[in-house]
Amino acid sequence: MTKQPQNQQPLKYTVQIEAETASIYEKVKTVIPQFEWPAIAPYVAEINRLKKEKNAVILAHNYMTPDIFHTVADYVGDSLGLARKATETDAEVIIQCGVHFMAETAKLLNPNKTVIVPDMDAGCSLAESITAADVRMLRQAHPGVPIVTYVNTSAEVKAECDICCTSGNAVEIIESLESDTVLCIPDQFLASWIAKQTKKKILTWQGRCEVHERFTGKEIKAYRKRFNGDITIIAHPECPPDVIEAADFVGSTSGMINYAKEKRPKRVLMVTECSMSDNVAAEVQDVEFIRPCNLCPHMKRITLPKILESLRTLGPEVTVEPEVAARARKAVEAMLAVDEEKARKLANKRVA
Numbered sequence: 001m002t003k004q005p006q007n008q009q010p011l012k013y014t015v016q017i018e019a020e021t022a023s024i025y026e027k028v029k030t031v032i033p034q035f036e037w038p039a040i041a042p043y044v045a046e047i048n049r050l051k052k053e054k055n056a057v058i059l060a061h062n063y064m065t066p067d068i069f070h071t072v073a074d075y076v077g078d079s080l081g082l083a084r085k086a087t088e089t090d091a092e093v094i095i096q097c098g099v100h101f102m103a104e105t106a107k108l109l110n111p112n113k114t115v116i117v118p119d120m121d122a123g124c125s126l127a128e129s130i131t132a133a134d135v136r137m138l139r140q141a142h143p144g145v146p147i148v149t150y151v152n153t154s155a156e157v158k159a160e161c162d163i164c165c166t167s168g169n170a171v172e173i174i175e176s177l178e179s180d181t182v183l184c185i186p187d188q189f190l191a192s193w194i195a196k197q198t199k200k201k202i203l204t205w206q207g208r209c210e211v212h213e214r215f216t217g218k219e220i221k222a223y224r225k226r227f228n229g230d231i232t233i234i235a236h237p238e239c240p241p242d243v244i245e246a247a248d249f250v251g252s253t254s255g256m257i258n259y260a261k262e263k264r265p266k267r268v269l270m271v272t273e274c275s276m277s278d279n280v281a282a283e284v285q286d287v288e289f290i291r292p293c294n295l296c297p298h299m300k301r302i303t304l305p306k307i308l309e310s311l312r313t314l315g316p317e318v319t320v321e322p323e324v325a326a327r328a329r330k331a332v333e334a335m336l337a338v339d340e341e342k343a344r345k346l347a348n349k350r351v352a
C-alpha cells in the first residue's frame with residue numbers, strides 16, 4: 001500500500017479488526033495475499049465506520065485497486081454509472097474514488113453536496129488535451145456543428161459544449177443529434193470507433209488516453225498467436241484503431257466487466273487499465289485473465305490512507321465556479337436525458 005498522507009499514523013491491526021473484517025477479506029482473498037491484509041484491514045474498518053458517521057457515500061471507478069473496489073466502495077462503475085449514481089444518492093458527502101473530472105461531474109449534478117476527490121492531482125491526459133478556448137475556436141471554425149464532449153474533460157470545456165457522452169453511450173448520443181456532421185472531442189480514438197458505427201461525419205481533436213494509446217495491434221495479435229487463438233480479447237474504445245480491429249468485443253469499462261462475467265470466456269485479455277482484471281478475477285474464478293499491465297498513474301493516486309484522510313477532514317473539496325457549472329451541467333444533463341429516453345423506449349418495447 002502507498003505511504004500515508006503526512007501526519008497520518010499507521011493504524012493497528014487488532015483482534016477486533018481481524019474479526020470485523022473477516023467477511024470482507026473473503027471477497028478479496030484471491031487477489032490480496034493474506035500477509036498484506038493486516039496492513040489494509042484497519043483502513044477498511046475505519047473508513048467504513050467514518051462513512052456512516054459522516055453520512056458519506058463512496059463512488060469508485062472500475063480502475064480502483066481491489067482493496068478499494070471490493071472493501072469500501074458503496075457503488076462501483078464506469079463514468080456513466082457513477083454519474084447516474086451521483087444523481088441518486090441521499091448522502092451529504094460524496095467521496096469520488098476516481099479522477100478529478102469524475103468528481104467534477106458529481107459536483108455538477110450535486111451543487112449543494114460536499115464532493116471530495118481524495119487526491120486533487122488525480123488528472124487525466126484526455127481532460128488535459130483540450131481547453132475551453134480550443135472549443136470556442138472549434139465552434140467558430142465549424143458553425144452550426146454540434147459539439148459532443150467525452151465526459152473526460154474539465155467543467156470549463158463541458159460548459160462550451162452541447163452534450164456529453166461516455167464510452168458507454170457515445171453512439172446513442174451521436175445518433176440522438178439531428179446534424180449529419182458532429183464534432184466529437186477530445187479523444188481521437190474514441191471518435192474513430194464511433195465513426196465506424198454511424199453514417200454521420202465525425203470530426204475530432206487530437207487527444208489521447210496516455211494509458212490506452214500504448215497498446216498496439218501487433219501486441220494483441222501476438223497474444224492470439226501465443227494461445228493458438230484460444231483467447232477472448234476485449235478492449236476499451238480509447239485504444240488505437242488497430243487494437244479495436246483485433247478485439248472480439250469493445251465497450252466501456254462496465255461493458256467489459258459485464259462481458260467477462262456473462263460470457264465467462266475460458267481465457268480473456270482485457271485491453272485496459274490493470275486493476276480491471278484484478279477486480280473481476282476476485283469475483284470470477286473460472287476465467288483465466290491474461291494481464292498486459294498498463295497503469296493509469298492518475299487513478300493510482302487514490303489509496304485507502306488518502307480516502308481515510310478525506311473522511312476525517314472532509315477535503316479536498318471539488319468546487320466549480322457557479323456560472324461555469326450552470327452551463328456544464330446542461331451538457332451532462334442533456335446526456336442523461338438521452339439515456340433516460342432510451343431506457344423508456346426499451347421499457348415500452350418490452351411491454352408492447
Ligand code: 13P
Pocket residue numbers: 062077078079080152166167168209236238251252253254
Ligand atoms: P469508462 O467510462 O469506460 O469507465 O472510461 C473511463 C476512463 O477514464 C477510461 O480510461
Ligand code: SF4
Pocket residue numbers: 099123124125126127152209210211212238273296297298299
Ligand atoms: Fe484518463 Fe486514460 Fe487514466 Fe482513463 S485511463 S483516467 S482516460 S488517463
